[in-house]
Amino acid sequence: MVAVLSCGCAAVETAEPPAHPPYTQQPIPSGAAVAPPPASTAAAPDCGDPTASLRPFPPGETPASPALDRIRERGRLVVGLDTSSNLFSFLDPATGTIEGFDVDIAREVARDLFGDPQRVDFRVVAAKDRVPALQAGTVDIVVETMTVTCERRAQIAFSTVYFEARQRVLAMRGSGVESAADLDGRRVCTVVDTTNLQHIQQVQPAATVVTVQNWADCLVVLQQRQVDAVTTDDSILAGLAVQDPNLEIVGPGFSYEPYGVGVNKADTDLVRHVNGTLERIRTDGTWQRIHERWLNVLGPPPPPPTPRYED
Template sequence: MRRRILQCCSAIALTAAMLGASACSAPPSETTNAERTAYTEPPLPGKAEPATSPQAAPPPANCGDPTASLRPSRDPEQSGPTIDAIRARGRLVVGLDTGSNLFSFRDPISGTIEGFDVAIAKEIAGDLLGDRERVEYRILGSADREMALQNKTVDIVAKTMTITCQRRQKVTFSTVYFQANQRILVLKGSGIDGIADLAGKRVCVVKGTTSLQHIQQYQPAASLLTVANWADCLVVLQQRQVDAISTDDSILAGLAAQDPYLVVVGATISPEPYGIGIPKGNDDLVRFVNGTLERIRNDGTWNAIYNQWLAVLGSSPGPPQPRYED
């Protein structure tokens, strides 16, 4: 028995030695340190793509002062076909997005949609329906705003929508409820101080915005990346996939509030007067919305909303004064 145990132990030892020799004689791994630490650039957000050069188009018809709107009705019980239909439905359908911090965004804790534009829409709903919460939100990209109004899938759009003559050919606007200015957002110490410095740089903009048109017009040497919303621009800037973002200073302030390494720079590229978008032909609703905007200018509500959501921009400049075309 003792001899058998010794034989077994010798066999085990021999097998182990052979395996060890085999392991030692195996060719070394061909994976190098460089391959193990290779950097893979993060993917771009969905629907991101380089902007193509715009085709030359005839200038839009001159509409005079694009910010002039219909005079508001002084009747709190004002009626009309559009207003009556909304009241019969029992809710105001509002188009906006959830990627514009400070103006319209989803609170990460409560899940509710909040912001300056949301508060303005709720004031309209409160006057129209007697309840500020009777609002149904439809989430829209910037490029979808005009189509949603033309198809009347929303009653109004409250989404940092700049009033222009070109847009007024397709939709109607309220009076101006906020005055913004297009500027540039960059990383601190980037060396970019204005639009002249964007030549040869990568700039993120959102499709369907006046910001895109202005960069193409005033700095054609910039390389543009278009995305679906401004939150995507923040991501690609943080990942160093672009050098700058350009849009309204109000939107840029909302992005900068999320990252202490970002700063808004440069002089004003273009004034951006925001209006509530309304389908063409719905003049009764235009007058009603303008009535709400007139009320909140005069009773202090506008300043209260500004101080709640936009104090990061500085002290309240006061509401923009309305201009009427009738």
Template sequence: MSGRGTGHSPHLVALVLAVGVMLAATGCSFGSPDGPSMTTPTFGPPLPGGAQVLEPVSGEPSSAPAPTSCDATASLRPGPPTTPGAMPPGGPLARIVERGRLIVAVDQSTNLFSFRDPDSGQIAGFDVDVAREIARDIFGDPSKVEFQIRDTVDREPALQDGSVDLIVNAMTITCDRAERIAFSTVYLNAAQRILVTEGSGIGGVADLAGKRVCTVPNTTSLANLRRIQPAATVLATETWADCLVALQQRQVDAATADDTQLAGLAAQDPYLEIVGGSLEPEPYGVGINIADEELVRFVNGTLERMRSDGTWTKLYDQWLSVLGPAPAPPEPHYRD
């Protein structure tokens, strides 16, 4: 995938080819989507490093309360206008300006959102550019950002202990998370769906019963899958890129994540497709320390500017056009 969010980079093509060579060496081949299905052991060694197999759980499928049930998507209204570089003393914004950079938690394996651009070697994507817009409004300079690579396990602790100022990482606003951290208004509406190989016969969540499904720990995707389809066997991998490889090696029958994340995986393999309707809505928000009310209001001011001046639509067209034409930006929802 190129730095512009379209096409295939040489590195990603090489990954797909390398997987094919490895499988050929073990007597397996991909075949065409219309060809015979590949047979493997239950998962087939070797599993990705750090992967866990979660057996089916007992119980009937159920749904979860939406984030609106506790008003988790309601945030604080933007604060008064500020001059870049000159922030009110004594608060988180003054601390960030004194430090000289905004520190933001992202990852490097969510294609289209925050990934390592193989051409430049830099972190790039929709979320990365949202973070740069916040830095632009703080400093007048979008480059004054330090991106820290954090996985889903330690991103909240890093926010809570002050190691990072923000999480901008395709993070879904949930009632549970809103008890621990603060969120901006919704900056992107996603929906959890299913990714499969073309011709798989899987068309929706009901078809995942008895199937092997890949997702990532400590995500709403895993929690939703276990609740909505408890009869699935789960391969929980450390990254979404590991799920891509597991699908390509036929170690799993499907992967599930937000449609925005699945689009980034599908863009790397022409034999993959997103199927079925929405399992759950996934409203994305910027994560902020719950004590930093001033910073919450400031971030919401940046998001308001991005909606009104066309920046949001520009970034959507740049990175997420694979999902179709840009929709209207999410309307803000405030509780004060």
């Protein structure tokens, strides 16, 4: 707006000072960025069934092997995970301990190695660092809502599937976002270097995708209205939704996300050991108890995923 002053001469226009904003904008989390378009449309590598893994050892057998002997000599199982995935792996503020569905899965692996589920050292590993951590040997296994894909199987080994999720959308109630289709021209958050980023760019290429380092950061930018929605697996979205009653999971699932335990490709006997643990907890009711403890927000526990083996 301008003001015109009459002074018996030529009109002089003076701009009014801009109004101060009613509040200071919150900074975005460190490492947040707008994702570039996909580099190419090349087809993903084909490895057959990526969820097929190595058969477990026969019950009661724990053979000597370089990988298992290394862990037994150390006396601890070193597990990579993420502490920002509420319900799966998070830091309990009341106890100061790491808890969740993935944590309990890792403890069952340690139980079968040592007879003690507490003999675990947890290392916080960002999503982008999961594969490098396994390749470098800084962790023995990664239990971190990690989807089994052919691309990842070219770099690391996986256990059989221990949880099945579907990618969906999380939005503010009443926002008008009811599915991925409504993200045309809007901003959506996901974590960098995840299958979720690939899928949302395929399903809704007209969305602006903001990538962050962890799921807690996605919750922050959604609450600060810096994005219109978050997209990831429904299991992870449930953990975000229980932290804020203004949020709701919307729309149908648009991708299949089978979770596997990541292992270094050279540690085949460790893969078999992990698969033995997963087979045990599927049959003795432990898997269902872990699901009821952490994921009752998703409803009654379904049957555990059926294992597939390649040998």
